[in-house]
Amino acid sequence: xxxxxxxxxxxxxxxxxxxxxAIGKQLVASVETIGFFYVxxxxxxxxLMKNAFDSAREFFSLTEDQKQTxxxxxxxRGWMRKGLARLEGSASADIKEVFFWGREVAENDxxxxxxxxxxxxxxxxxxxxxxFKKNILNYYQEVMKLGALLLECIAHGLDQNPEIFRQxxxxxxxxGQLVYYPPISADDLACxxxxxxxHTDFGVxxxxxxxxxxxxxxxxxxxxWIDLLPIEGSLICNVGDLLERWTNGRLKSxxxxxxxxxxxxxxSIPVFFDPNSDAWIDPQDFQTFRTKRVLPPVxxxxxxxxxNHQNFLHYKN
Numbered sequence: 643x644x645x646x647x648x649x650x651x652x653x654x655x656x657x658x659x660x661x662x663x664a665i666g667k668q669l670v671a672s673v674e675t676i677g678f679f680y681v682x683x684x685x686x687x688x689x690l691m692k693n694a695f696d697s698a699r700e701f702f703s704l705t706e707d708q709k710q711t712x713x714x715x716x717x718x719r720g721w722m723r724k725g726l727a728r729l730e731g732s733a734s735a736d737i738k739e740v741f742f743w744g745r746e747v748a749e750n751d752x753x754x755x756x757x758x759x760x761x762x763x764x765x766x767x768x769x770x771x772x773x774f775k776k777n778i779l780n781y782y783q784e785v786m787k788l789g790a791l792l793l794e795c796i797a798h799g800l801d802q803n804p805e806i807f808r809q810x811x812x813x814x815x816x817x818g819q820l821v822y823y824p825p826i827s828a829d830d831l832a833c834x835x836x837x838x839x840x841h842t843d844f845g846v847x848x849x850x851x852x853x854x855x856x857x858x859x860x861x862x863x864x865x866x867w868i869d870l871l872p873i874e875g876s877l878i879c880n881v882g883d884l885l886e887r888w889t890n891g892r893l894k895s896x897x898x899x900x901x902x903x904x905x906x907x908x909x910s911i912p913v914f915f916d917p918n919s920d921a922w923i924d925p926q927d928f929q930t931f932r933t934k935r936v937l938p939p940v941x942x943x944x945x946x947x948x949x950n951h952q953n954f955l956h957y958k959n
Contacts, residue, residue, distance in 0.1 A: 649671075649672045649679050666800070673894060680873055686877075697771065714726070715765070718947075719763070727838075814917055816916065822907065824902070843895065847881065848881075859901065861897040921942045
């Protein structure tokens with residue numbers, strides 16, 4: 643445990659069924675309350691993490707004209723300039739830029755032709771940064787493997803069959819972001835302007851790589867904000883709205899925010915490990931948690947896309 647009480651989950655023992663079940667019990671105990679946990683022992687090569695950060699830094703150092711050549715589109719792919727992310731209930735837009743990508747698909751992919759929500763070809767700055775795509779995808783692919791392992795552990799921790807998750811993750815959305823946060827000032831805070839305003843994540847499971855500057859905070863059940871300080875080599879994970887809904891409220895999607903008051907430029911790389919776009923997310927999958935509160939099933943892509951339309955202003959242009 644660390645000062646903020648957030649558990650550190652070591653995946654070193656996840657190679658055995660008994661190890662995965664023990665890890666799952668620890669994870670479920672964490673996400674039934676605060677909804678966040680650190681992960682170490684995840685086996686992702688530190689070089690891949692460094693290369694992803696280096697590529698993110700190079701991308702955000704491009705000129706605005708260069709980034710604008712892959713401006714974010716209606717499929718949530720490409721570069722989003724500052725001022726276009728305004729989270730529900732916030733007083734102003736977030737002070738950040740974002741590059742969005744997802745699972746690699748071609749223009750003639752059947753899911754693209756069917757226009758499944760959030761399934762679309764990526765936009766890459768290949769002319770400006772020839773190694774960018776390789777570095778981002780190499781890291782992304784390892785995170786997707788980690789996401790599958792974490793959900794398997796969580797299923798065991800819930801005393802459920804991991805197949806509940808596997809059958810909905812044959813072609814996962816796996817939405818990724820590179821996020822650039824310039825420093826914010828006391829005047830920004832006085833105007834309720836945030837690096838990222840208080841929000842919950844929309845999907846199932848978020849796996850976050852953050853730099854060494856800090857700034858991420860989660861809202862404790864007692865209403866206080868706690869700092870989720872960087873731990874070298876670790877990743878921070880949290881439950882999203884869709885997993886809280888899926889488990890009928892047992893696992894908690896926790897409000898969090900980002901305040902980059904470090905005086906320096908901050909970078910983070912979240913990957914949202916979400917199901918197939920056309921997967922039905924039904925709380926009755928977890929029948930042991932059924933109460934009068936059971937919500938109707940929703941399709942993953944439609945649900946997340948609806949949230950995107952409410953929170954990103956480029957959809958309104």
